[in-house]
Amino acid sequence: MKNVIGREIPEYIEGVGKIDMFVGAWEKLKKGWMDEVTIPPPNKAKLPHQSKICKTLEEAIIKTSPKDGMTVSFHHHLRNGDNILVNSIEILAKMGIKNITLASSSLNEVHNPILKYLKDGTITKIWSSGIRGEIGKAISEGVLDLPVTIHSHGGRVRAIHTGKINVDLAIIAASAADNEGNATGCKGKSAFGSMGYASIDTRYAKQVIVVSDNIVDYPCIPISITQNFVDYVVKIDSIGDASKIATGSTRITKSPIDLRIAKLAANVIEHSGSFKNGFSFQVGAGGASLAVAKYIREKMKKAEIKGSFILGGVTSYGVDMLNEGLFNTIFDVQSFDAAVCSSLINNSNHIEIPAALYANPFNCGCMTNKLDIVVLGALEIDTNFNVNVITGSDGTIRGASGGHCDTASGATLTIVVCPSFRGRIPIVKKSIHTVVTPGESIDVLVTERGICVNPLKPELEENLIKAGLNVRKIEDLQEEIASIVGEVQEIEFTDKIVGLIEYRDGTIIDVIRQVKHHG
Amino acid sequence: MKKKRRTMLYIPGNNPAMLQQGGIYGADSLLLDLEDAVALNQKDAARILVRNMIQSIDYYNAEICVRVNHIDTPFGLEDLEEIVPLQPDAIRFPKTESVEELAKIIKIIEDIEDKHGLPHDKMTLHLMIETALGVQNVFDIAKFSKRVDAITIGGQDLTADMNIKSTKDGSGIDFARKMIVMAAKANKIDVIDTVFVDVNDEEGLRLETEYAKQIGFTGKAVINPRQIDIIHEVYMPTDQEIRKAYRIIKEFKKNKKLGIGVFAIDGKMIDAPIVTRATHVLELAQIDFNTI
Numbered sequence: 148m149k150n151v152i153g154r155e156i157p158e159y160i161e162g163v164g165k166i167d168m169f170v171g172a173w174e175k176l177k178k179g180w181m182d183e184v185t186i187p188p189p190n191k192a193k194l195p196h197q198s199k200i201c202k203t204l205e206e207a208i209i210k211t212s213p214k215d216g217m218t219v220s221f222h223h224h225l226r227n228g229d230n231i232l233v234n235s236i237e238i239l240a241k242m243g244i245k246n247i248t249l250a251s252s253s254l255n256e257v258h259n260p261i262l263k264y265l266k267d268g269t270i271t272k273i274w275s276s277g278i279r280g281e282i283g284k285a286i287s288e289g290v291l292d293l294p295v296t297i298h299s300h301g302g303r304v305r306a307i308h309t310g311k312i313n314v315d316l317a318i319i320a321a322s323a324a325d326n327e328g329n330a331t332g333c334k335g336k337s338a339f340g341s342m343g344y345a346s347i348d349t350r351y352a353k354q355v356i357v358v359s360d361n362i363v364d365y366p367c368i369p370i371s372i373t374q375n376f377v378d379y380v381v382k383i384d385s386i387g388d389a390s391k392i393a394t395g396s397t398r399i400t401k402s403p404i405d406l407r408i409a410k411l412a413a414n415v416i417e418h419s420g421s422f423k424n425g426f427s428f429q430v431g432a433g434g435a436s437l438a439v440a441k442y443i444r445e446k447m448k449k450a451e452i453k454g455s456f457i458l459g460g461v462t463s464y465g466v467d468m469l470n471e472g473l474f475n476t477i478f479d480v481q482s483f484d485a486a487v488c489s490s491l492i493n494n495s496n497h498i499e500i501p502a503a504l505y506a507n508p509f510n511c512g513c514m515t516n517k518l519d520i521v522v523l524g525a526l527e528i529d530t531n532f533n534v535n536v537i538t539g540s541d542g543t544i545r546g547a548s549g550g551h552c553d554t555a556s557g558a559t560l561t562i563v564v565c566p567s568f569r570g571r572i573p574i575v576k577k578s579i580h581t582v583v584t585p586g587e588s589i590d591v592l593v594t595e596r597g598i599c600v601n602p603l604k605p606e607l608e609e610n611l612i613k614a615g616l617n618v619r620k621i622e623d624l625q626e627e628i629a630s631i632v633g634e635v636q637e638i639e640f641t642d643k644i645v646g647l648i649e650y651r652d653g654t655i656i657d658v659i660r661q662v663k664h665h666g
Numbered sequence: 667m668k669k670k671r672r673t674m675l676y677i678p679g680n681n682p683a684m685l686q687q688g689g690i691y692g693a694d695s696l697l698l699d700l701e702d703a704v705a706l707n708q709k710d711a712a713r714i715l716v717r718n719m720i721q722s723i724d725y726y727n728a729e730i731c732v733r734v735n736h737i738d739t740p741f742g743l744e745d746l747e748e749i750v751p752l753q754p755d756a757i758r759f760p761k762t763e764s765v766e767e768l769a770k771i772i773k774i775i776e777d778i779e780d781k782h783g784l785p786h787d788k789m790t791l792h793l794m795i796e797t798a799l800g801v802q803n804v805f806d807i808a809k810f811s812k813r814v815d816a817i818t819i820g821g822q823d824l825t826a827d828m829n830i831k832s833t834k835d836g837s838g839i840d841f842a843r844k845m846i847v848m849a850a851k852a853n854k855i856d857v858i859d860t861v862f863v864d865v866n867d868e869e870g871l872r873l874e875t876e877y878a879k880q881i882g883f884t885g886k887a888v889i890n891p892r893q894i895d896i897i898h899e900v901y902m903p904t905d906q907e908i909r910k911a912y913r914i915i916k917e918f919k920k921n922k923k924l925g926i927g928v929f930a931i932d933g934k935m936i937d938a939p940i941v942t943r944a945t946h947v948l949e950l951a952q953i954d955f956n957t958i
Contacts, residue, residue, distance in 0.1 A: 401892070403890065403891035403892055404687060404690070406891075406892060407891065631686065
């Protein structure tokens, strides 16, 4: 059947069960409480002065008594520098554990080596906010029998609270930890900053292993992960390569097109009505997003505007704005470069927050609900403003939902920035492969060829037109792009569903189908 | 209203992606280049690509100007044969040195136009002055034909021709710059400054543009879209300048009706040159003189 935004989704999927259909961005939350049962975290005990230290990661994993069908979770704060996930899965595979559900907060190219464990039945199910690289490609081609579930950052917390993800073992990389398991990501040679995504795992997992290459004297301060949740502590040579967290994303782009888009987006913000003292702000790292921050910084200085807080993934650029007094506070769920660490330690207004506080929709107010302005990217956007950030132009999984739908839902002004086409592939289309964020929560699309305002926001459109900005209908923009790039051959899919796109409230907003092979 | 030529963005004629995106950056003019940006073995391909792009791409409101190769090269005539029938807004001609040469170029262009039944007054000519001889003859060149709508200085070639070092302060070509500006002003045509080659030096670009504006250039050639906004900012009159110009023109129109040529605002005399300058300010601010 078709859900409320017209996506064709089966009501029942074998191995998954009955599908809870997406009903609207805010529909399910309107009641004020949720019908889903909240799962209590496990009760545990440790005797006084009992050592948690294990000599190897293997020893620690053996102590947790791994079993077939277990769920193992990881965080992705080290992004492409992570050493822990692949090592852990290799250990479990060597022990002959099968049928693992992998619940990493995201999966990157660095995790490509686990592909063989998807093929041999070691891993049979995946929950994640993003899947990139060879794993995404293989899943799109049908390597797993069961569909993967793509959730948002806030949705992951909700899924753990409600028992949809039931973590048996959480393996948490920390750049510093003590022998009781108090841990941080802010210190040591592998410092990566906030541990916002790992927090929920430590509270809910039946067993928790903290892995660090930097065991410090008790107590490890600052404490992001507290000892009362940690079962075992392991020192290894290296948790990863912190230099690969950013992979260049914290530099302002020099691409003239990205800069053009960023400048237009900054103009949109300036004239939106939301650009005023006390406004809160979130942008991503890399591409046009960070460049928007550069222009907003200049505009804030010129107009003598002081913001309230910066939220989400934090770069050194955000830290600079905090230090310049342009914003009062940073709430940091994920640090995009190692330079952010010293600010987290030294500046009391730079605050590490857990993903639950950041974006979980099932509570009395996550911080994304307090956002005034967010700038997001897109792999595709349709003429109803629905956004795809998961599947690429070839139909394969290659992106991340991340906080996209969380922030779009919460922010007063949600701006999507993207080029209108890449190469000869249109980005603004009549229909897109996969919907991650519904159009009703997107306010403005900014491309190099013009600005499109969601018809749901007529006042905003009026403001931007009054300011002399190049506002045009999204249908006209789509047609212009089609006339430039010509007809693009549609990708063929089989009926097999390889991925479920979970909206932040747990309903299914879309499905991803297997890419059809020819010949 | 007169079209602004604050920025003229060079786009290599053999780069499809850049040709496709040329119109999005807000440059006043686009210079689709068949000359120096294109390698000798790609001249044919560039010519065809530029022809097709002019016919199919919406460059929004930008002026379209094609820089052809010199007619003394094996490519110049073919460029004109291909491009003139398309009637872009302008043809930019490199290394112009004498009126005899200019007469020859105009004859070729008009013969092509006649062959295709096209008028002689639609497409204009932009002439590049890039040699010492060109600088010496620039006054005659600028006034030679009504088709000449703008002249421009090619700094890199000029320093090479003069066998001097290209320096950041531009001292070696300063005299040439001023000669070219005077020739343009004397003939009421636009005059475009040379490119600023260090695309990462935003402050250097700003300073050079401010100097160019100060000595009379109406705009500057651009080699990277990132340079456009800086040049536009330099050329954009301030709010105070716009308000003052608006007031001057309003008073000028009122007094003109009464037959008064010279009048005062806030105790200061306003005469014809001040009115002319106010008109230029309003043009840059895109305020239509007739609406005041």
